[in-house]
Amino acid sequence: MDDPGPGLRTVHRLRALTVELDLLAAAFARRNGLHPTDLRALIALLDAAREGTPATPGRLGRELRLNSAGTTAVLDRLERLGLVRRDRDPDDRRRVLLAVTERAVALGQGFFGPLIGETVALVEGLSPAERATVEGFLASVSGIVARHAEQAADG
Template sequence: MDGRNPVMELVHSLRAVTVEFDLLGAEFAARHGLHPTDVRALIHLLDAARAGTRATPGWLGEQLRLNSAGTTALVDRLERLGLVRRSRDTADRRRVLLDVEEKATELGWSFFGPVIGEVVAAAEGFEADELETVRRFLAAVLESAGRVRSA
């Protein structure tokens, strides 16, 4: 036995992937004059759109753990850059909805498209049951991190 713990090796691998993606996000932010929080906001808004969640400034502030003033400044900045659009909810005109503009999606794909392509290519080398195991593992890790963050 070489003394290596396979679970800790997974933890270290996950950390390495996290650091690498964080560096990519920071490079993207710097290249486009964004703050790292701007990038996280765009990711949350894109994820919300994929999930069918109608994102409001209050919802976004909760996701980013920002107060109302910080969220307003963030949304103002993203709107000024043409990356996010505010609109009124047709069901409740008092409610403001946030949508990612096509410009933001295009910037994201132009930068992150190659790494997404590499990840997809890597994943295609795995069987469906292996991918399901990875999916379950990542979902469990995400849930665990959320619990720790909320504590």
């Protein structure tokens, strides 16, 4: 078979990595009685907390591309499992803020912690120039994927 070239080899590796990460996420979801959307919601809420951005049901729904009924169903499941809390915003009692519980963090760290630790060690072993190249590449690919996802959602 002909060599597909470095560009296609990289695309194939990214696709294979995506499949493996999806399978790993599905195993975590199954093990913890979660729907795949529940896991995506937890990740979105953890990202918001890390960024210091208030997480609201509306914001979560937009990120997950769910209507309000779908978002409520996800939040109800996660709350029932003790993985998410809904708190009133102390500055605006009409607004609900979402928070991931310590139980959810512990479950995630117990399952994904070793993978994250090994990946962090790998990245920290790179030179600053190599890290910059990897980070730039990943940011560019993320932009390309986001653009195509937006086009797919529109059409």
